[in-house]
Amino acid sequence: MLLAGKKVVVVGGSSGIGLATAELAKREGADVIIASRNADRLNAVAEKSGVKAIPADVTSDESVASLFRACGQIDHVVVTAAQLRTGPFKTVAMEDVRATMEGKFWGAWRVARSADIRPGGSLTLVSGFLSIRPRPNSAIVGAANGAIESLARSLALELAPVRVNAVSPGIIDTPIRAAMPEEARRDMLAKTAAGLPVGRVGVGEDIARQILAFMTIGFATGSIVYIDGGALIA
Ligand SMILES: NC(=O)c1ccc[n+]([C@@H]2O[C@H](COP(=O)([O-])OP(=O)(O)OC[C@H]3O[C@@H](n4cnc5c(N)ncnc54)[C@H](OP(=O)(O)O)[C@@H]3O)[C@@H](O)[C@H]2O)c1
Numbered sequence: 001m002l003l004a005g006k007k008v009v010v011v012g013g014s015s016g017i018g019l020a021t022a023e024l025a026k027r028e029g030a031d032v033i034i035a036s037r038n039a040d041r042l043n044a045v046a047e048k049s050g051v052k053a054i055p056a057d058v059t060s061d062e063s064v065a066s067l068f069r070a071c072g073q074i075d076h077v078v079v080t081a082a083q084l085r086t087g088p089f090k091t092v093a094m095e096d097v098r099a100t101m102e103g104k105f106w107g108a109w110r111v112a113r114s115a116d117i118r119p120g121g122s123l124t125l126v127s128g129f130l131s132i133r134p135r136p137n138s139a140i141v142g143a144a145n146g147a148i149e150s151l152a153r154s155l156a157l158e159l160a161p162v163r164v165n166a167v168s169p170g171i172i173d174t175p176i177r178a179a180m181p182e183e184a185r186r187d188m189l190a191k192t193a194a195g196l197p198v199g200r201v202g203v204g205e206d207i208a209r210q211i212l213a214f215m216t217i218g219f220a221t222g223s224i225v226y227i228d229g230g231a232l233i234a
Contacts, residue, residue, distance in 0.1 A: 001029030002216050007074045009033045011058060011067070011111050012081030013051070014042045016174030017126060020204030021078050021211050023049050028212065035067050036081060058107030059099075068114040075121040076215040079108045082126075084176075089139045097140040104144040105151070112155055112164075119161040122221075124214045125152050126207070127168040129228050149224045156222035163221035165214040170228025172202035197230035 008025040012018035013034025026032045032051040036042050039055040046053035056067035058081045068074075082104040085096035108125050117123060130138050131145035145168065152166035171192045177185050193200045210227050214220050226232055 001027075002212065003076075004029035006030045006076060006215075007033070007071070008076045008078070008215070009035065009068075009071050009074050009115070010078045010080065011035045011056065011107075012079060014038065014045045014053075016080065016176055017169065017172060017204045017207045018078065018080035019045060019049070020208040021080065022051050024205065024208040024212055025076075025215075026051055030076075033071055058110055059102045061110060064107075064110040064114045068111075068116060071115075073116045073118055075118055076124070077111060077115045077117055077122070078124045078126075078211055079111045080126045081107050082176075084141050084144075086138050086140050088137050092137075092140070100140045101144055101147075104141075105147045108148055108151065112151070112159070117159070117162045120163070120218060122163040122165065122215050123155065123159070124211045125149075125164070125166040127152075127166050127224070129168055129170045129226065129231055131168060132226075133232055152224065153222050160221065163214070163218070165220055165223045165225070167207055167210045167214070168224060168226045168228070169207045170196075170202060170226070170231040172204060172207060174204055195234055196228075197234060200229065202227065202229060 008030040010018045010022045013022040014036040022032050022034045034051050035054050035056040037057045042053045054067050057063045085100050125148050127145035127148040130142040134142045149166050152164050155164040189201050
């Protein structure tokens with residue numbers, strides 16, 4: 001087992017990519033803690049997956065500081081927490097775009113500041129393909145993703161010997177699109193799958209496996225890896 005005796009914290013671990021990462025780390029022998037806002041959902045998921053749960057909100061300095069006080073020293077930290085609000089650039093509400101940065105970018109920043117990661121351990125941030133393959137109506141998400149990738153490179157220098165990397169997913173079928181009408185969601189995923197060289201959209205474990213690679217390859221730092229089914233070349 002690749003993570004026997006290691007402590008792993010997944011912030012955003014109650015759903016999607018974070019949950020897949022927590023479950024994979026657990027299968028690889030790690031002592032896993034998941035954190036997110038909705039305590040009921042978090043506790044239910046933690047019980048089912050056999051991991052520990054600590055409620056936390058990455059938009060709050062104090063909440064993140066208190067999470068990492070409770071965790072003590074950690075081997076590997078992963079940040080998947082995000083709630084994205086976007087829209088047409090000229091009309092999207094400023095409070096929506098600020099909220100997107102507050103969770104996705106400043107959330108990752110707060111975690112990086114508060115987490116006590118052992119030398120040689122790792123911090124993995126999650127960006128997204130919109131940073132380099134932009135789409136209309138998503139400027140704030142592309143900008144947040146670009147900022148995350150830049151932050152990962154900066155921190156790889158400043159936090160060394162802790163290693164810092166980022167994974168940039170393409171379209172992954174997770175509950176992140178739960179608010180979309182089901183038929184529209186399925187249609188979008190099917191159309192995306194048909195346009196990709198791999199012929200399918202991603203699942204959480206596709207990204208979790210890359211995160212596991214970042215945790216376990218001691219030579220990996222400052223890397224940004226795009227796992228997108230070939231979206232960037234299609
Ligand atoms: N799925 C995709 O197609 C895709 C593509 C590119 C990039 N990404 C990126 O991948 C990451 C994970 O996405 P996902 O698809 O796994 O999303 P998801 O299934 O919606 O999971 C998001 C997780 O983050 C938590 N969370 C949200 N806001 C939080 C906050 N303020 N504080 C603490 N926890 C918070 C959620 O729980 P609570 O709501 O209970 O807090 C949940 O556990 C995100 O950064 C997303 O932008 C996803």
